[in-house]
Amino acid sequence: MNQNQSVATGTRASELSTNKVLRNTYALLSMTLIFSAVTAGLSIANNWPHPGLIITLVGYFGLLFLTSYLRNSVWGIASVFALTGFMGLTLGPIISMYLNLPGGSQIVMTALGGTGAIFLGLSGYALTTRKDFSFMGGFLMVGILVAFLAGIGAMLFSIPGLSLAVSAMFVLLMSGLILYQTSEIIHGGETNYIMATVTLYVSIYNLFTSLLHLLGAFAGED
Template identity: 25%
Template sequence: MAEFETVRRTHAGVRTAQIDEGLRAHMNKVYGTMSVGMLITALAAWAIAGLSVTSDPASGMMIREGQYLTSLGSTIYASPLKWLIMFAPLIFVFGMSAGINRMSAATAQTVFYAFAAVMGISISSIFLVFTGESIVTVFLVTAIAFASLSLYGYTTKRDLSAMGTFLMMGLIGLIVASIINIFLASSALAFAVSAIGVLVFAGLTAYDTQNIKNTYIQMAASGNQEWLGKAAIMGALSLYLDFINMFMMLLSLFGNRE
């Protein structure tokens, strides 16, 4: 993919200042949408985890001393429904990617926020497994790493497109290994998936940021605001997935378990 300056020069009919201003607005929308999605995920995860735990021993399964699962918690974490909840975010991503051309920008944004809520439910068990302090610490570390990597992807003159194929192969390998390990429950494989996953999603953060920027520059001359709006939503989805997966991998590696 062409570098920023090369691509920008190809659009002779669009002034550089206009492209720069539009690009800033586009990236602000991408990061803003992603941030709202992250907030929805955090609130959904915290709320579901809180409703899933009680101190009443008569409620059912004990998860640690003095804490038991409520009926909601048993349904989410200890019933066959847990498989649907586990894979629901993946289904959302595939569905949204396949149907984005048939959606309006407003619909795509609504679907993204619904996906963020489902993701929150899916990962809510972290509040039952890890200490609150370690969750906050790992989140802050992830935020710093993500911001640095995304800034690099945005500002670098180096073409990162060559990384795309390699990173996607790594991502597919991680998904397959993670699904296999659901049944194997191997701690060694889980460690390897988390360690490699951090590197893969770190690379994807820089790659996706540059790809979002270059895609906007290539399409800026078209003036298709509906398309650009949907591109911002899909860009937010890409960066959201990079962040949330990097966070989960780091939490698995360094989080303190209850």
């Protein structure tokens, strides 16, 4: 009897811990998305230029490393806002470019709506079915690395076809990453809500920019 009670108590404690990580992750994710939207809006309003590929990569990976290093302290939250705010600044000029095109507002709103629908749909599916998607981890890591390198190659050598293929790959990979990360939180594979927030934010960011690129191309604007 005591053993059964101990198992039940341990199970309840695990569920409470998982629910706490889940709540904290979505609360922080919501705030960082709002903050990122504000910085993107400032960038658009002030017509700030895009910092360029090198500064973007250095800033992103530098702040990502800092956030990972500080993930178990209160400064980790500040680092998350620094990272997402910086990414918002890099997003502003991209959105501005599409807004200045004929039908650009519709492209941006469609990409935004598509991103929201995909995120909510996949997160809801993972949360309600509680399926374990941990098996996707290795595939996603390799796929993202390949797509990242291919994307840099497409930019350096100006290959539009490859660039579109990379965007399509990122839509699929980021969708998989949303499923994977949500599953990791539910099943206790990810217990740090700061890192979970970063992963989901990056998924949403890349999903949105990839949809923008694809929709712009299909609309004949790229």
